[in-house]
Amino acid sequence: MDELRRGPWWLPRLSLVAVSATGAVIGHVLAxxxxxEPSGTAVLGLAPLGIDPAHQGRGVGTALMHAILAAAEACDEPLVALLGAPAYYRRFGFSAAAGHGIAAPDPTWAAAFQARVLSGTVVPGRFRYAPPFDRLT
Structure with missing residues (x-):
């Protein structure tokens, strides 16, 4: 995570937290x-949405998802992609990335790799996360 934060891939305006009335962090979402590739078109990769189990089912995740998508759209980002449960993310406008001409980084992810177009026309290609993710094991 430190390498990611030090590089040009880190976008502080797209790292959002939810806090409780007491100031405790109860949720986080990050793009x-x-x-x-091969065009090099800049897009966003959404990290897993994390909500404290004691606060799940209360709309915290929904609020964070709406907030990060609105922020990305306000920043004129063309597309957000993620690996996650289609039944959950569908309600936020995500659909199979392949339907947008976007290939998953790993072909075995195809069913769960999703994208949402935010603006403009997206050039098809293979999705590539920030380079620090390539070094995860």
Whole structure:
């Protein structure tokens, strides 16, 4: 995570937290710079949405998702992609990335790799997360 924060992929305006009335962090969502290859088109990769189990089912995740998508759209980002449960993310406008001409970084992810177009026309290609993710094991 430190390498990610030090690089150009880190977008502080797209790292959002939810806090309780007592000031405790109860949720987090993050989008980092990614690209579509071979064009090099800059897009976003959404990290897993994390909500404290004691606060799940109360709308915290929904609020964070709406907030990060609105922020990304306000920043004129063209597309957000993620790996996650289609039944959950569908309500936020995500659909199979392949339907947008976007290939998953790993072909075995196809069913769960999703994208949402935010603006403009997206150039098809293979999705590539920020380079620090390539070094995860």
């Amino acid at each position: 980092t710079r990614a690209s579509l």
